[in-house]
Amino acid sequence: MRAQPKASHYIGGRYVESPEGHPFPSIYPATGEAIASLNSADAKTVEAAVAAAVEGQKIWAATPPAERGRVLRKAADILRERNRALSELETLDTGKPLQETLVADAASGADCLEYYGGLAATLTGEHIDLGGSFAFTKREPLGVCVGIGA
Template sequence: MEFKAQPKASHFIDGEYVEDTDGTVIESLYPATGEVIARLHAATPAIVEQAIAAARRAQPEWAAMSPMARGRILKRAAEIMRERNRALSELETLDTGKPIQETVVADPTSGADAFEFFGGVAPAGLNGSHIPLGQDFAYTKRVPLGVCVGIGAWNYPQQIACWKAAPALICGNAMVFKPSENTPLGALKIAEILHEAGLPKGLFNVIQGDRDTGPLLVNHPDVAKVSLTGSVPTGR
C-alpha cells in the first residue's frame, strides 16, 4: 500500500534513516479527511539506545568547533528551509491539518528564523563573563551540556523541532528529538536538511514514539537536559 507522505523510514539516526518494525505501528492521519498518509513504527529500546549512543559519540567533536563554524551550518540550514518552503509547508499541512495559507507563511519560515537567529548570535553570544570583585575578579565559561532530549507537540511540529534544536546545537550539544506521535513527519525533514547543511552525523537524531518512549529518553543516564513542550501532567 502506498501512502502520500510516507518517509524513507521511521527514524533518523547518525545521519541516515533507520527502521525497526518491531516497534508499535504509528498511523499518521491527515486530520482534514482522516486519511492514513504514512505508517511508522515507535522506537524500541534498541532504537533509543542507538540514537543516544550516536549523539554521545558525535557531541565532543562538535563542541570543540568554534561557535562561528557551528553558526554557519545553522544559517545554511535556514537557507535550505526557505528554498523548500512550499514542500515543507505542504507536508506540515498534511501532518497537522492546518490550511496551506497558514503553513506557507508561518511554519517552516519560523523554523528557519530560529536557525538563522541562533546561528547569528554564536560569535558574540556564547562567551563567558569577566566580573570585577574589587581588586580581584571572577570569570565564567560557557560549556556544552552534552546530549539533550527534545520532546515536541502536535500543534507546531516543524517549528518546535527547530526551536529546540537551534539553541542546543549552537551551544555545542547533540540532540535526540521525539516528535508527537500525532505529527511525526516534519521533524524527519528537518533532520535531513540539517545533515545536508553540513551538520555532522549523530548530532540531531529523530525517533518516533508515544508515552512509552518518553520515559526511556528522559530517564536515560547519558541525557543531560530535557526540553519538553506539553502539559503539566506530561512534564511531571
C-alpha cells in the first residue's frame, strides 16, 4: 500500500518540498510498512507557511461573516464527497479500522465545519449596560495561531 503525497507540504495553495528537511518514512501502524517518504519542514519552509497564513488571514478577516459561513459549509460538502478516500488515508495514517474512520473522522470534521458555517453570520457584537455608560464588543478575526495536534 502507498499513500505518497505530491510533496511533503502544502503552502499558499501549492505543493512544496522542504529540501533541507530531514527525510522520514510514514509508517502504517497496522503492519509497520512504510507507505510514504516525507521531508520534515526546515526553517525556510516554516517561515513560508507562516507568511502564507498571515496573508490568508488578512483575506479571511476581510471576508463578510455570511461568506465565511458559505466557505465552511462548502468545505463540509467536499469532506463528505471525499469521505471514502480521506477515510482510507486516515486508516493508513493511524491504523484505525476503516469501519471507524468512515463514520468518525472526515464525517465529524464535516459536521463541525457545517455547524460553525451556520453560526458564522450570527456572531455579532454585544451591548453591555454599565449603569450610565456602556461597552460594546465586536467579534472579528484577530490573527494566525498554530496548533500541533495528535
